[in-house]
Amino acid sequence: MAKLDIIDRDGKTAAQLDLPEGVFAGTANDHLIYEAVVNFRANQRQGTAATKTRAFVSGGGKKPWRQKGTGRARVGSTRSPLWKKGGTVFGPEPRDYSYELPKKARRSALRAALAKKHADQELIVTSELDVKEPKTKEAVALLKAYKLDSALLVDTAANANLFRAVRNLPRVKAVDVVGLNIYDVLAHKSVVFSRRAFEAILEKLT
Numbered sequence: 001m002a003k004l005d006i007i008d009r010d011g012k013t014a015a016q017l018d019l020p021e022g023v024f025a026g027t028a029n030d031h032l033i034y035e036a037v038v039n040f041r042a043n044q045r046q047g048t049a050a051t052k053t054r055a056f057v058s059g060g061g062k063k064p065w066r067q068k069g070t071g072r073a074r075v076g077s078t079r080s081p082l083w084k085k086g087g088t089v090f091g092p093e094p095r096d097y098s099y100e101l102p103k104k105a106r107r108s109a110l111r112a113a114l115a116k117k118h119a120d121q122e123l124i125v126t127s128e129l130d131v132k133e134p135k136t137k138e139a140v141a142l143l144k145a146y147k148l149d150s151a152l153l154v155d156t157a158a159n160a161n162l163f164r165a166v167r168n169l170p171r172v173k174a175v176d177v178v179g180l181n182i183y184d185v186l187a188h189k190s191v192v193f194s195r196r197a198f199e200a201i202l203e204k205l206t
Contacts, residue, residue, distance in 0.1 A: 107204070156196055
């Protein structure tokens with residue numbers, strides 16, 4: 001069984017954790033990762049784009065000219081889609097872009113993404129990610145201790161100070177392990193787990 005080092009803020013190995021077989025083994029399924037990312041982004045879309053058809057454009061109540069005898073084409077409204085300031089034909093309407101990806105596929109994709117990070121030595125497990133106060137300077141000190149630039153910090157909801165401390169830092173995001181998703185994993189160079197968060201995600205993925 002493979003082992004993973006758990007480091008402290010000094011960069012030293014504080015402990016070791018057994019990695020369950022099958023979680024970080026095997027080759028990454030790139031297409032499954034792609035499908036999971038597309039699904040995540042589709043589910044984030046608001047779908048509020050809309051245009052007005054001729055029924056909703058103001059004006060156009062009067063017939064511009066009589067039906068026959070003018071030599072011009074017949075027309076019933078100045079708000080016809082053929083006219084300037086007319087309605088839009090087949091324009092976007094509010095819709096729901098979200099769709100469900102099978103639970104097993106979502107977990108497999110997240111497992112593959114984390115395995116890729118581990119293979120690239122961009123997955124770090126720390127003894128803790130606690131900060132004393134919910135201040136940006138505390139988060140900066142934490143990142144300097146682990147020599148991080150672009151990072152996704154993963155901990156439990158109990159560490160509220162961490163989530164507030166990193167809000168103003170570019171290229172850094174802190175998430176609750178319950179809400180960990182494949183898009184955030186791939187969008188950051190490094191993924192940093194606290195030990196308790198990593199044990200929770202292992203339990204979820206095995």
